[in-house]
Amino acid sequence: MSSSTSAPGSGPLTDAGPVSLCAREPHVPADRLVAEMVPPPRFDSVRFATYLPDPNQPSQSEAVRVLEGFAAGLGGAHAVGGGKRGFLGFGRAKAPKTPAGPRGVYLDGGYGVGKTHLLASLWHATPAEPALKAFGTFVELTNLVGALGFQQTVRTLSGHRLLCIDEFELDDPGDTVLVSTLLGKLVEAGVALAATSNTLPGKLGEGRFAAADFLREIQGLSAHFRALRIDGEDYRHRGLPEAPAPFTDEEVTKAAYATEGASLDDFPHLLEHLAKVHPSRYGALTDGLRAVCLTGVRPVPDQSTALRLVVLADRLYDREVPVLASGLPFDRLFSEEMLNGGYRKKYFRAISRLTALARDAKGLVGS
Incomplete structure (x- = not known):
């Protein structure tokens, strides 16, 4: 087997045989982490109109309806005011107090019911320029905190209108506290949230670590979201x-x-x-x-x-x-x-x- 390749993790593959x-x-530099917080190639062209709900699963059509309304509601001026936003989120007006009620939607359901399709469609449908909305997996979000630091991540994402988090599953109590605190700060800054998971927010961590010891943080996460259950079989x-x-x-x-x-x-x-x-x-x-x-x-x-x-x-x-x-x-x-x-x-x-x-x-x- 050939192990010929260009610089690790970058550049085109050579034609000298398969790489290893x-x-x-x-x-991956931090600026790339921020720039790449967009839907991945498979979901670059998806839209609500291309989602095909199972006629036997009314929750799928209902999810489309709710998400279309959620996207339309994000069309006004950003909640943090009109201050100019730099690349890492500096220079904005002071954030308002936390809005009442859930500030996000949470798509819960089994694998293969189209949750990522819907989440990417929401990102595309939100009337804001790409630099004002972010899309990433849970592990990519936690890694952004590791690369930029917590406070810098808050400043970076606070300038966004929408944050979409795919595959939201907590694997350890440290992540529970980290994400709970981060999302609380972003909600205070007026950022709307959307997430997908196979586990309801109140059940995150169940069966993996001592979730009862972190119940307050888990309940805090749940309070940020309106949960939408999407039923159905794996479309794949x-x-x-x-x-x-x-x-x-x-x-x-x-x-x-x-x-x-x-x-x-x-x-x-x-x-x-x-x-x-x-x-x-x-x-x-x-x-x-x-x-x-x-x-x-x-x-x-x-x-x-x-x-x-x-x-x-x-x-x-x-x-x-x-x-x-x-x-x-x-x-x-x-x-x-x-x-x-x-x-x-x-x-x-x-x-x-x-x-x-x-x-x-x-x-x-x-x-």
Whole structure:
């Protein structure tokens, strides 16, 4: 396997054969983190009009109606006044007191019901220039705090009209306190919030850490949102065939060498490499890729590794990168214990998304 590549995490791929993700160690500057807080490529062109509600699930049509009204209500002057806003949010008028009632919407539902589609549609429909609205995953938001510092993040995002947070799931009590405090500050500054999750805000952290010890913070988060339940089955499997069977190592390797812009890695080695790269950089890790080819897929060995793989699957799905693999099928990645534990919804989402990407990759064999 060739590990030839340009500077880690940047630049075009060479045509000297497939690159190795294990050879990449991307570093993402803070200004890129801010600039890239927009819907990812898969959701760049989605709109409310392109969302296809399941006629058997009225909550889906109701969610569209509520979100369209929410977007329309954000069309006035920004709540913090008319002061000029610099790149990092300096120079605005003093923020008003916290508005009464929820200042955001929270899309709750199972994986594959179109929550991210709706969240991105809300971002697009909000009548404000892109620099005044932000879209990112929960891990990207927490990493922004790590890169800029808490106070600077508050100043940066306080100038926005809308903050959209995808995949809102709290994995440790430190994140609970951090995000609760951050969102409280942003609500005080007049920023509207929207989030998606598989877990109601009052249930965040359940089954993962001692949520009862942080009940005040969790309830504080819940108070910021009006929850919208979206029912339905996973659209990625609605009327579609089962996941394709894995290919052989030889088929995957040949496809990697025959596909421009492909990567080729041994799955266990890739899992080891992910432990050395912060999950917030997994998007940069996949820069320029047109396909990911993996040999020797097998069950993940532990929960920490599994959660890192979930984030990688999300970034590949966002960027519409097909995944060709040998070994076990993706629905056997996680143990029964994992699929019955506190992170089960994350794991089912990862299986769903990787299965969709595996379908996208079928044409690479023999191409």
